[in-house]
Amino acid sequence: MPGKPIVSSNNAICLVGGAPIADDAISAVFTFVNSFVGVDGGADHLLAAGVTPAAVIGDLDSLSDAARATFAQQLNHIPEQSTTDFEKALTRVSAPVVLGVGFTGGRLDHALSVLNVLARYAERAVLLVDAHEVSFLATLGHVAFTAAPGTRISLMPLGQATVTFSGVRWPFAQTRMAPDGFTSPSNEASGGVVTIETDGPVLVTLPRAHLALAMKAAVRAK
CATH class of the missing domain: 3.40.50.10240 (Thiamin pyrophosphokinase, catalytic domain)
Structure with missing residues (x-):
């Protein structure tokens, strides 16, 4: 700074x-x-x-x-x-x-x-x-939050990242994501805990109604 x-x-x-x-x-x-x-x-x-x-x-x-x-x-x-x-x-x-x-x-x-x-x-x-939406960069490593069934959750890589995405309708594990490669732009929560594990920059997008949830999920560990 x-x-x-x-x-x-x-x-x-x-x-x-x-x-x-x-x-x-x-x-x-x-x-x-x-x-x-x-x-x-x-x-x-x-x-x-x-x-x-x-x-x-x-x-x-x-x-x-x-x-x-x-x-x-x-x-x-x-x-x-x-x-x-x-x-x-x-x-x-x-x-x-x-x-x-x-x-x-x-x-x-x-x-x-x-x-x-x-x-x-x-x-x-x-x-x-x-x-309509709120977006934040997932914490490197592990982030988890609870979302109701059907809640739209989109993942868009802003660079190279290996990602595991669970608690959603279309989960995937240890998958390489990139702006010019695989993305997950329109997934949805299956109900319960949603988990994202990533080693690179991945943008998470939720409906704006979930702003409070997104703020908690976006907080970085000190």
Whole structure:
């Protein structure tokens, strides 16, 4: 993490990006987080929601004049061009869990760059939340959680990984997964404990209604 964090919390923090979001996106995570951080143009979503961020972080080239004026005391200009605004913000907040809203809609290249950051900062517990889903990187080694029968669970490798997936309708063991190889995009829980064992970066996606469950599953061991 470069230097002292701009925002630090012992509770979850929500980063809000500038991609299109659902009308209830911010209210859906409100009870789960301690504070919000606007990521460049994402501050405009917070302005529209009537939420004052703990900070606004980024190169600030997408920030409206209204948000710039309203949140003048929270602005943190990071001019470097070698990192995305999402990475600028993620590396400057300290929290056990980070939620991200406003990063998976809009431009595909932006969404892919966010997944790239998740894979490179696999030690961080980060969840991407959108209108219908929540996604997080499985902990290396072993992660387990309980899900009701029929709950949709998708696994998408962000790199090479050997994966064992059990407690689902279509389980598999010690299977090589890769972005250009085998994936499991639309599996479902059989009811009971779902277990994922992996030695590489694998994105887990659940329905957004299971956000609380996903937050517990995403927490990294200290």
